[in-house]
Amino acid sequence: MTEEIHQLFNAIREEAEKRRNAFREAPVPKIHIGMATCGIASGAIETKKAFEEALAEQNIEAQIHTVGCVGHCYAEPIVIIDHPASGFPPVFYHEVTAGKAKMLTKLFLAEGDPRFEHVYGATEENELIPSVMEFPRFNQEKRVVMEKCGRIDPEDIYDYIAESGYSSLVKALQLKPEEIIREVQESGLRGRGGAGFPTGRKWELARQARGENKIIICNADEGDPGAYMDRTILESNPHQVLEGMILCAYAVGAGNATVYVRAEYPLAVKTVTRAIQQAKELRLLGKGILGTDFDLEINVFRGSGAFVCGEETALIQSIEGHRGTPQHRPPYPVERGLRGQPTVINNVKTLASVPQILNHGAAWYRSIGTESSPGTAIFSVVGSVVHPGLVEIPMGVTLRTLIFDICGGIPNKKKFKAVQIGGPSGGCLPADFLDTPIDFDSLTEAGAMMGSGGMVVMDEDSCVVDVSRYFLDFTQKESCGKCTFCRVGTYHLLSILERLTKGEGKEGDLEQLENLSLDIKNGSLCGLGKTAPNPVLTSLRYFRDEYEAHVSEKRCPGKICRALTAFYIDLDKCARGCDICGGCCPVDAVFSTKNRKKAIDQTRCVKCGECKVACPPDYQAVKKVSPPSLAPFIERPPKI
Amino acid sequence: MVRLFIDNKEIEAEAGTPLLQVCLSNDIYVPNLCYLEGTKPQASCRLCFVEIEGEDRPVTSCTVEVRDNMVVKTDTEAVRRLQRTALRFLLSTHHVKCKECPANKKCELQRLAKFLKVGLRPKNLDRHLKETETDKSHPVFNYYPNRCILCGRCIHACKREHGKALLTFAKRGIDTVISFYGEEDMSRLPGEKCIACVEVCPVKAITLK
Ligand SMILES: Cc1cc2nc3c(=O)[nH]c(=O)nc-3n(C[C@H](O)[C@H](O)[C@H](O)COP(=O)(O)O)c2cc1C
Numbered sequence: 001m002t003e004e005i006h007q008l009f010n011a012i013r014e015e016a017e018k019r020r021n022a023f024r025e026a027p028v029p030k031i032h033i034g035m036a037t038c039g040i041a042s043g044a045i046e047t048k049k050a051f052e053e054a055l056a057e058q059n060i061e062a063q064i065h066t067v068g069c070v071g072h073c074y075a076e077p078i079v080i081i082d083h084p085a086s087g088f089p090p091v092f093y094h095e096v097t098a099g100k101a102k103m104l105t106k107l108f109l110a111e112g113d114p115r116f117e118h119v120y121g122a123t124e125e126n127e128l129i130p131s132v133m134e135f136p137r138f139n140q141e142k143r144v145v146m147e148k149c150g151r152i153d154p155e156d157i158y159d160y161i162a163e164s165g166y167s168s169l170v171k172a173l174q175l176k177p178e179e180i181i182r183e184v185q186e187s188g189l190r191g192r193g194g195a196g197f198p199t200g201r202k203w204e205l206a207r208q209a210r211g212e213n214k215i216i217i218c219n220a221d222e223g224d225p226g227a228y229m230d231r232t233i234l235e236s237n238p239h240q241v242l243e244g245m246i247l248c249a250y251a252v253g254a255g256n257a258t259v260y261v262r263a264e265y266p267l268a269v270k271t272v273t274r275a276i277q278q279a280k281e282l283r284l285l286g287k288g289i290l291g292t293d294f295d296l297e298i299n300v301f302r303g304s305g306a307f308v309c310g311e312e313t314a315l316i317q318s319i320e321g322h323r324g325t326p327q328h329r330p331p332y333p334v335e336r337g338l339r340g341q342p343t344v345i346n347n348v349k350t351l352a353s354v355p356q357i358l359n360h361g362a363a364w365y366r367s368i369g370t371e372s373s374p375g376t377a378i379f380s381v382v383g384s385v386v387h388p389g390l391v392e393i394p395m396g397v398t399l400r401t402l403i404f405d406i407c408g409g410i411p412n413k414k415k416f417k418a419v420q421i422g423g424p425s426g427g428c429l430p431a432d433f434l435d436t437p438i439d440f441d442s443l444t445e446a447g448a449m450m451g452s453g454g455m456v457v458m459d460e461d462s463c464v465v466d467v468s469r470y471f472l473d474f475t476q477k478e479s480c481g482k483c484t485f486c487r488v489g490t491y492h493l494l495s496i497l498e499r500l501t502k503g504e505g506k507e508g509d510l511e512q513l514e515n516l517s518l519d520i521k522n523g524s525l526c527g528l529g530k531t532a533p534n535p536v537l538t539s540l541r542y543f544r545d546e547y548e549a550h551v552s553e554k555r556c557p558g559k560i561c562r563a564l565t566a567f568y569i570d571l572d573k574c575a576r577g578c579d580i581c582g583g584c585c586p587v588d589a590v591f592s593t594k595n596r597k598k599a600i601d602q603t604r605c606v607k608c609g610e611c612k613v614a615c616p617p618d619y620q621a622v623k624k625v626s627p628p629s630l631a632p633f634i635e636r637p638p639k640i
Numbered sequence: 641m642v643r644l645f646i647d648n649k650e651i652e653a654e655a656g657t658p659l660l661q662v663c664l665s666n667d668i669y670v671p672n673l674c675y676l677e678g679t680k681p682q683a684s685c686r687l688c689f690v691e692i693e694g695e696d697r698p699v700t701s702c703t704v705e706v707r708d709n710m711v712v713k714t715d716t717e718a719v720r721r722l723q724r725t726a727l728r729f730l731l732s733t734h735h736v737k738c739k740e741c742p743a744n745k746k747c748e749l750q751r752l753a754k755f756l757k758v759g760l761r762p763k764n765l766d767r768h769l770k771e772t773e774t775d776k777s778h779p780v781f782n783y784y785p786n787r788c789i790l791c792g793r794c795i796h797a798c799k800r801e802h803g804k805a806l807l808t809f810a811k812r813g814i815d816t817v818i819s820f821y822g823e824e825d826m827s828r829l830p831g832e833k834c835i836a837c838v839e840v841c842p843v844k845a846i847t848l849k
Contacts, residue, residue, distance in 0.1 A: 306812075323809060328683040328703045481790065481809060481816025484686045488729035488768075491814040495766050512764055519725040522697055522718075523686050 002174050004291040009170045012282050016161035029062040029083040029109050034076065034150060036069035036235040037267050038228075042076035043097060050098035051079075054105035062109060068236020070150030071390030072137070078150075079104075080123055086112040089126040091119050136405040137387050142368060142394045144376045145352045149236035154271050157278040160239040166284055168358035172247050173292055180251040181207060184354060186362035188374040193219055193310075193347030194425065194452050195527075196373070196440040199354075202344060205334040206252040209342035214254035216245055217338065217345045220261040220268065221315060223307030224423030225474055227454035229378045230348040232390055234261065234268040237352070238275035242298065244351030246285060247358060249296045252344055256297050260315055263302040273300050307424075307478035310452075311526050312337075312345045314480065325482045326526035347452065349378055369395030373439035377453065383420075384459040386411050393438070400434040403457055414459035417558070418543070422451025424471045424478075425531030427538030428464055447538040449531070463558035464539040465550050469497040475532040486529030489520040493536060501561040503627075505551035513547075514540060555627045562607045566628035569598050569611075573621035581611035581622060591636050599634040644710040653706045660688045660701040663714060670714050671723050671752050673730075673842055674791040675702045679800055685791050686726045687752070689719045698722055720756065727752050728762040733814070734843075735769055735786035736760050741844065748842035749789065768814060778820045780832055781846050785817050788845035794818060794837035801836045818846075 023030070031051055035044050048064065055062055072078060075094030081104065082090035091114050093104065100118065107113045114129070121132030132138045143149075152159040160166070172180050185200025206214060218241060222230040234241060245257050261269050276298050279285035287295045301319055308314050309324040316338050318324035337343025353375060357365045366374045373395040379402070382388045386408030393402060399419060403409065410416050420428045427448035429436065436442050440450050458467065472494040479486045493516060496509050517533030524530045540547060549555040556564040569581070569590075574597040581598055582590040589604035590611060598621075600611070612622040625631055642655045646668055653662040658681060663670045673685035681702035689698035693711035698719045701712075713719070731749065738744045738760070753760050761767075775783040792809065795818070799805040806829065810819035823829060838846050 325809075328681065328700070476813045479813040481812050481814075482682070482684045482792075484684070484726045484729050484790075487790070487814060487816060488733055489725075491768060492729070492732070492765055495768075508764070516725070519722060523689075523722045523726060525683055525686065 001292065005170055005173050008283065008290050009166070012166075012284075013161055016158040019158050020162035023063065023065070026063060027085075029060075029081060029085070030065055031062055032065045032067050032080040032082070034069055034078040035066045036232055037265075038069050038073050038232070039076045039078065040267070042095075044077040046098045047077045047079065047096050047101045050101035051105060054102045055109075058105060058110055060105065060109050066153055066155070067151060068149050068154045069232045069390070071146060071232065071392070072387070073389035074387045075120065075389075081108060081114075083109060083112075083114075086114065088112075088114050088128055089122040089124045091129065092121050092123050092132050093118055094120045137391075137408065140397070140401065140406050141392050142376050143392050144356050144365075144368065145233065145240070145349050145378060146236070146390070146392045147356070148240065149233065152237060154236050154238055155274055157239060157275065157282065160237065164359070165239055165355075166243055168355040169243055169246055169284065170290065171358055172250055173290060173294065177207060177251045177253060180247060180358065183358060183362050184251070187357045187365040188362075188372075189350065189353055189357060189365065190373060190375075190440060191347055192349035192353070192378070192452065193345075194422070194450065196450060199346065199350055202334055202346070203248060203252050205332075206254075206342050206344045209335050211340075211342040213256060213339075213341050214252055215338045215341050215343045216249045216252070216254045216257035217315065217319075217343060218245055218257070218259045218348060218351055219310060219312070219315065219345050220259060220265070220348045221303050221307075221310035222262065222265075222348075222452065223305070223310050223478070224452055224454045226382050226456060227380050227423060227452055229380055229390055229453050231265050231268050233348050233352055234259075234265070235271050238272045239279065240352045240355055241272075241348055242275055242279055242285065244346075244354040245298060246289070246296055247354050248344060248346065248351060250294055252342075254344070255295055257299075258319065258338075259298065259300045260303055260319065261300060262305045264305050269300060269302060276300070306480070307474075308480045308526070308528050311528060313526070315345065316343065323480070325480045326528070328525065349453075370437065370439045372441055377438055377450070379438075379453045379455045381407050381455045381457065383455075383457040384410050384414060384462075385457045395439040396437045398435050398437055399429070402438065402455075403434070407457070410457070410459050412459075414461065416457070417460050417462055418458045418464060418467075418539075420448075420456040420458065420467060420535070421454070422449035422534075423454040424475050425449055425527065425534055426451045426454070427534050428467065428542065429538070430542045432542075447534070447541060449534065461558055461560070463501075463556050463560035464543045464546055465497060465500050465556070466558070466560050468535045468539050469494065469501050471535040472497055472532065475528065479528065479532075483525035483529060485520045485523040486525070486532065489516055489524070489529070490532050492516055493520070493533060497536070500547065500550045501556075502563045503550070503554040503561070505554075507551070509551055510540065510544070510547055553627060557626070559624050559626045561626075564628065565607060565624055565626045566602060566631040567600055567605060567607060567609065567612060567622055567624055568631035568634075569600055570621045570623055571597050571599070573619050574598055575616075575619050575621070578616075578619070580614045580616065584610045584614045586610065593634060594637070599636070600631075601636045602628070602631065602633075642706055642708040642710075644706055644708065644712065646712040647714055655707070656705045658702050659690065659704040659706050659710075659712065662706050663690070663701060663712075668714055669755065670701055671727070671755060672702065673748060673752075673789060674793060676793050676796050676800075676840060679796040682792055682796070685730075685789070687723050689722050690714045691716050691719055724756050724758050727756055727758050728765060730789045731758070731760060731762050732765040733768050733786075734789065735773070735784075741787065742847065743787070743844035747844070770815070770817070775817075776849075777822065777824070779824055779826050780829065780849060781820070781838065782849055783818060783820070784845045784847075787843050788818060789843055790816055790818070791842065793840040793842065794846055797836040797840040801834055802830070806830075807837060
């Protein structure tokens with residue numbers, strides 16, 4: 001048996017290596033272009049086309065290698081050009097527009113000049129160009145799940161295999177299922193879908209559960225606003241996820257598996273579907289995997305994009321064709337899940353961690369991260385940071401390191417105000433918590449939550465009340481409506497928060513927010529309702545003074561809530577005769593004063609802020625204040 | 641048979657019976673709306689909370705099967721607090737016009753309000769009513785979204801009767817309503833022969849035309 005497995009796999013690996021070497025050794029430059037959704041959104045398709053055209057026009061031979069996403073959203077479209085004949089190391093270019101692509105084709109590929117002013121860094125150590133590894137954004141990351149993302153072509157299974165892909169499967173097929181479960185247990189891997197449930201334990205329960213047709217589901221519903229880790233992984237390295245699923249199925253004894261992806265991720269759906277096909281063609285999937293008697297079918301189910309369908313019982317309902325509403329647990333899916341069968345549901349990142357664990361061993365995995373949260377965390381860091389994007393770091397790194405070193409800190413010399421972690425289920429932490437290590441337990445203790453990995457950084461120009469309102473608006477809209485606390489309770493939280501942001505807060509509102517929040521947490525049926533009040537509770541805990549300012553002074557400290565702010569023009573700074581602000585006002589609220597300066601008619605102003613943006617930096621005459629009563633009143637002369 | 645203690649009363653019951661059912665059969669009233677005997681407990685109205693020794697917070701009694709030596713309390717502060725909030729939430733989306741309502745005096749909401757000592761017009765909560773007062777789209781029934789408390793009993797009674805439900809929840813969040821799938825074709829409906837949904841509704845939100 002063992003011999004047959006090796007024979008079959010060696011043939012595959014040899015083919016992969018042959019292709020890899022042919023690519024590497026071809027005496028032509030290689031152009032690697034990031035073509036995941038993020039790259040495409042920034043114009044990578046046009047960039048690729050520009051390269052193709054320029055190469056054809058100038059009769060240059062080069063190979064274009066499309067890859068997934070490396071996680072550096074701020075730099076898309078990203079292109080790495082490996083042009084050994086030029087004498088330079090492979091070079092990382094950022095924001096490569098079609099124009100830049102044409103220019104680089106001519107000047108670098110044809111003439112050997114890498115154009116230093118456009119170089120981000122070299123991807124290898126060398127004497128000529130500083131390496132990207134000198135940047136914290138590169139050297140402080142630890143890539144376990146995303147190790148191959150952005151390096152391989154997600155549409156080519158051989159590219160994955162050439163980077164030792166599917167070797168953990170070969171290893172696993174020679175082990176007993178229990179041995180795999182033990183290895184996963186020893187690694188301490190905890191589910192990356194949010195709750196951090198020990199993965200090995202889940203698999204063990206599923207293995208022990210009675211059922212003829214056990215099922216594996218990969219949860220790629222990813223409905224948190226601003227989170228896109230799972231999409232990126234599926235688009236950039238689908239095979240690592242599939243390999244994890246195959247290992248899981250082998251370990252628990254399942255014959256069927258489903259990747260549950262939201263339909264709003266068309267590229268991920270396409271990439272995974274193709275990957276499944278390719279794996280089947282090589283007998284890494286399907287009937288008789290690598291010649292053994294282990295069979296596994298994986299199919300793709302497209303979810304319709306309801307946030308609540310990421311909750312495991314609702315997810316099962318939706319696959320079964322019902323309305324996606326959560327069910328009371330127990331029974332847990334591992335006992336009775338899809339179509340009544342024991343079902344393991346794991347997040348994309350959880351499953352993608354497993355091949356690495358089996359390849360390198362549980363001890364290696366445990367050496368990364370912290371005692372209670374081994375391994376890495378992947379965050380999509382967005383908001384007020386210089387380098388937003390996907391970041392994979394060892395657990396235990398502090399929020400400060402992540403935000404200020406790795407992501408470059410807050411742009412425009414603004415001050416850090418808060419970081420919202422864990423999306424609509426998570427919490428909002430102030431500067432005092434910047435030294436909190438990022439791991440499941442520390443974040444929960446601080447009142448936030450690992451969640452599935454959304455992180456929004458806020459600077460001083462943001463309003464925590466408005467942020468809470470935003471999340472409650474989300475949870476209320478996404479509430480399935482089944483249970484009373486979530487359906488009606490989140491509505492009341494939202495309506496109080498809306499009142500606060502409109503300056504209609506009353507005494508007692510904050511106590512009401514707190515009391516209702518506690519009941520909604522304790523009374524709701526599923527995790528959506530149980531965690532929906534978290535953004536309110538944490539921000540009330542850490543920013544109560546801001547809430548109070550909204551209620552009693554009708555003041556928004558972040559100057560965000562429109563009803564609580566006003567714009568006015570400082571007449572000492574305004575330049576006589578200048579009409580730039582008046583020209584851009586969409587509602588004709590700017591008028592001329594007697595001495596040919598400008599003022600704002602508060603009854604007309606819609607507070608869009610265009611005038612503030614337009615006012616030349618030399619004057620900076622437009623001021624924003626809260627409460628609105630701080631704006632001096634200037635009467636508008638009657639129209640003649 | 642198992643033996644358990646509910647509010648210090650020793651009670652015998654068939655193993656596996658839902659705790660809520662056992663309470664009700666033994667004259668211990670536990671507030672409830674969505675429970676329908678013989679159908680899978682939905683645990684959606686969030687009223688039937690009780691405290692069970694060994695559990696750190698109140699649990700819904702419809703989803704718990706009785707076990708030997710279980711010690712249950714139905715009247716604790718934590719339980720009443722959750723029940724009152726749930727009821728206040730339901731009332732905040734309910735058109736309280738009892739005098740004009742056919743459910744008057746037979747209404748479960750009135751009963752609950754009296755039992756839990758909650759006013760029918762809860763203070764401190766905004767009232768949210770849906771735009772449609774009466775949905776007359778169904779050929780046989782009228783549906784009153786502002787009476788409906790979305791317990792889902794109609795859906796489960798219908799399913800129990802016909803194998804599959806001819807009505808469903810529709811929309812999401814605060815806009816959730818009961819819908820008849822827009823079916824107007826009488827030949828595909830049981831007509832007035834079956835009024836299971838009307839009969840199980842605790843607030844007369846579905847009536848015969
Ligand atoms: C409202 C809600 C949404 C959820 N969305 C997701 C999701 O998008 N992806 C995910 O993996 N888990 C999500 N979960 C968690 C799942 O229910 C489940 O715990 C998880 O998929 C288990 O995988 P893990 O053990 O690998 O973490 C969600 C939970 C709730 C309550």
